[in-house]
Amino acid sequence: MQPDLSSYLFIGAVLFVCGVICMATKRNAIGVLMGVELVLNGANVNFVAFSKYTALGLDGQVFSLFVIVLAAAEAAVALAIVLNFYNNHLTVDVDRGNKLKG
Amino acid sequence: MSWFFTIFALAACLGAVAVVISQSVVRMAFWLVVSLGSVAGLFFLADADFIGAAQLLIYVGGTLVLLVFGIMLTASGPYMKIPASPAETVVAGLIGLMFLFMVFSTINDVDWNGSKDRIMAASGQTEKPAGFDDGSEGNTLRPLGFALLGVRPDVKDGAGYLLPFEIASVHLLVVLIGAAYLARAKRRQDVA
Amino acid sequence: MIYTLAANSLSKALEGQSVPLYGELTEGNALVVAAIIHAVLIFHVFALCPFFLIWLERKGSGRIQDRLGPTRVGGRFGWLQSLADGIKLIQKEDLCPPVADAMLFRSAPYIVCLASFAAFVVLPFSHNWVAVSADCGLFLLLAILSLEVFGIIMAGYSSGSKWSLFGGMREAAQMVSYEIPLAICALIPIVSAGSLNLGEIGDMQSGHLGNWFLFHDPFTFVAFFVFFVVLTAGCKRAPFDLAEAESELVGGFHTEYSGMRWSFFFMGEYASMFALCGVAAILFLGGWHTGIPGLDGFLQTARAKGAATGEFNTLGYLANVIGAGVFVSKAAFGVFVQIWLRWTLPRLRIDQVMITCLKYLVPISCFLFLGATVWPLLFMFGMGQTTIHPEPLGNRAAASWPAEADATESDWSASTIPDEQLPSDSAPLEVESPAGQHAVSANKNVELQVRNDSSERTALAASSEVRQ
Incomplete structure (x- = not known):
């Protein structure tokens, strides 16, 4: 099978859905973060595939570059928040962050 | 070419599935490395060499090391596991599979080549952007x-x-x- | 595929040959066979590096401590000591502690080995002697080497031992910090070279000693020493070997490992030491060039002529062998200096290691980077030229081996890549310069273009670009 646009899109879809399930089911805050990374990577695969196989050209690659950079920044901030959460609750279980619940 | 593609595609997808399935956070990080590294391989195959290298350097070498560092700083015991309830897992899995089915059928239904021609006709472009369509450029x-x-x-x-x-x-x-x-x-x- | 593969020339020779029991080789199969041959060649480099370097380490440490080191195995100097060690390690039992996370524990050494082996793929040994000549070669190499850390952290975490965990933690913290000055220092010669392709950077420094990036300007001179310190820390060598500090952490991340898996960590470590010292040699020390004025130009001309013919050329091949020898000895000398440092300096504390990086090395490398970018501008406004030398670097290098330039001129203009028109698109450079300096900036544009042309000539004379 020669790779074509839809095969790349399938991979992107699988990564995206895995990331969403990961975000929904993991109770570990860092596991949730990993889900976010998977979702962003699914989007990146699509960008690069469109840049190769359609008239999008170089713009797709520039977009995925920005996505990678912003994902790194997002991970740094989210990790800082997780560490703060851990300092306050002594756990990284996101279900325990229910102080504001009415 | 297609062999490489198959290997990387399988590794990326199976790695992502393994991230969802595994319970230990560090194993999740390991499978995430496998998945993201294979995605970098896919980028190389799609003529995006700089993006692939950036993916390796920033994601795998930077972000994931940071995540594992976070895991070590927040671990309250060896091989800490916080299991999700089975009901949640089943519901999330079902919704995920339905969503996956929807996306797959959409991708199958769209005529990508036809839409490309239409877009080019609408935007007045007569020729494809040089170098990024025929796979000869990297x-x-x-x-x-x-x-x-x-x-x-x-x-x-x-x-x-x-x-x-x-x-x-x-x-x-x-x-x-x-x-x-x-x-x-x-x-x-x-x-x- | 997209990159200039060394395997392409070999696969052309193999194509159409008939193989017993199989038949005639098609184009795709010939490429696979050629790629396997090259992979095996690189694997030998990867495997022989530790073999020699571990012997060197033992011998060097012995001499520094006023001992003899290995003397028995394989003759007077103990040449085969590493082989004996290897045989011993293979025979040992492969243990996995019951509390360890077995899957991660077993796979961690392979990650380390894989990462440092893959780094050799983009490392050139001589003119055109590189497995994959990618345009983002240096970036790719640093990216691949940064994967090695992950294996070490995995090993530390999955061992289920507190010593290993401490080692892994320290390694993670140290690596994340030291990657920053490493990348910035690697960028400093890149700013002068205008290319990330390691082969092009090496070719640019042909000619004489003054063409080495070490002597390019004062900032690159200082940057080399900063780079060397940072790469010593990056290979977790003493005095920065906190991840395996024997006196406090037993063995650090590899405390629980035994036998072959343990030795995989060391193969990876020595191979990545060699690879990083090779990068330092290419970036600063002239790569495969001897630095002797007459000899260098002759050798480089022979290499380029050999590459331009596209067939086997004895003189060019011999010149390449000499170049590879020069390159390997430069890299091995770098490793020797690391060994020397290891047995001379005491180990730092972890907080001192972090302070060294974040408070000193990062600001120093940022300052050097700024200086290296401002330096040519100062010269340009003061003297109307970009360096001390009247000619830019690419020109000087090309002037010493002009013979093949004309031969390939028509060749490369035929294969039009869109970015080759870029240097002539000089509008943004002129917009930014003040009106009074117009003449100077125009001069700079011309120079840039000339330089870019010559570097492209270098790249394209280097090899026939084959794409599939």
Whole structure:
């Protein structure tokens, strides 16, 4: 099978859905973060595939570059928040962050 | 070519599935490395050499090491596991599979080649952008560098990305300071 | 595929040959066979590096401590000591502690080995002697080497031992910090070279000693020493070997490992030491060039002529062998200096290691980077030229071996890549310069173009670009 646009899109879809399930089911805050990374990577695969196989050209690659950079920044901030959460609750279980619940 | 593609595609998808299935956070990180590394391989195959290298350097070498570092800092015991309830898992899995089915059927239904021709006809482009369609090009380093400096030699009257580039750099600086501020050690608040 | 593969020339020779029991080789199969041959060649480099370097380490440490080191195995100097060690390690039992996370524990050494082996793929040994000549070669190499850390952290975490965990933690913290000055210092010669392709950077420094990036300007001179310190820390060598500090952490991340898996960590470590010292040699020390004025130009001309013919050329091949020898000895000398440092300096504390990086090395490398970018501008406004030398670097290098330039001129203009028109698109450079300096900036544009042309000539004379 020669790779074509839809095969790349399938991979992107699988990564995206895995990331969403990961975000929904993991109770570990860092596991949730990993889900976010998977979702962003699914989007990146699509960008690069469109840049190769359609008239999008170089713009797709520039977009995925920005996505990678912003994902790194997002991970740094989210990790800082997780560490703060851990300092306050002594756990990284996101279900325990229910102080504001009415 | 297609062999490489198959291997990388399988590794990326199976790695992602393994991230969802595994319970230990460190194993999740390991499978995430497998998955993201294979995605970098897919980028190389899609003629995006710089993006692939950036993916390896920033994601696998940077972000994931940071995540594992976070895991070690927040572990309250060896091989800490926080299992999700089975009902949640089943519901999430079902919704995920339905969503996957929807996306797959959409991808199958769209006539990508036809839409490309229509877009090109609508935008008045007579020829495809040089070099990025036939798979003969791979050295994207210089075009990318020029695009980030605001020059687009590959597109007629194309706009560059100088402003987004600057915004991203300021954003990174803000994030650097913000993350250091958020994660700083608080000595006054002792939580029992 | 998209990059200039060394395997392409070999696969052309193999194509159409008939193989017993199989039949005639098609184009795709010939490429696979050629790629396997090259992979095996690189694997030998990867495997023989530790073999020699571990012997060197033992011998060197012995001499520094006023001992003899190995003397028995394989003759007077103990040449085969590493082989004996290897045989011993293979025979040992492969243990996995019951509390360890077995899957991660077993796979961690392979990650380390894989990462440092893959780094050799983009490392050139001589003119055109590189497995994959990618345009983002240096970036790719640093990216691949950064994967090695992950294996070490995995090993530390999954061992289920507190010593290993401490080692892994320290390694993670150290690596994340030291990657920053490493990348910035690597960028400093890149700014002068205008290319990330390691082969092009090496070719640019042909001619004489003054063409080495070490002597390019004062900032690159200082940057080399900063780079060397940072790469010593990056290979977790003493005095920065906190991840395996024997006196406090037993063995650090590899405390629980035994036998072959343990030795995989060391193969990876020595191979990545060699690879990083090779990068330092290419970036600063002239790569495969001897630095002797007459000899260098002759050798480089022979190499380029050999590459331009596209067939086997004895003189060019011999010149390449000499170049590879020069390159390997430069890299091995770098490793020797690391060994020397290891047995001379005491180990730092972890907080001192972090302070060294974040408070000193990062600001120093940022300052050097700024200086290296401002330096040519100062010269340009003061003297109307970009360096001390009247000619830019690419020109000087090309002037010493002009013979093949004309031969390939028509060749490369035929294969039009869109970015080759870029240097002539000089509008943005002129917009930014003040009106009074117009003449100077125009001069700079011309120079830039000339330089870019010559570097492209270098790259394209280097090899026939084959794409599939």
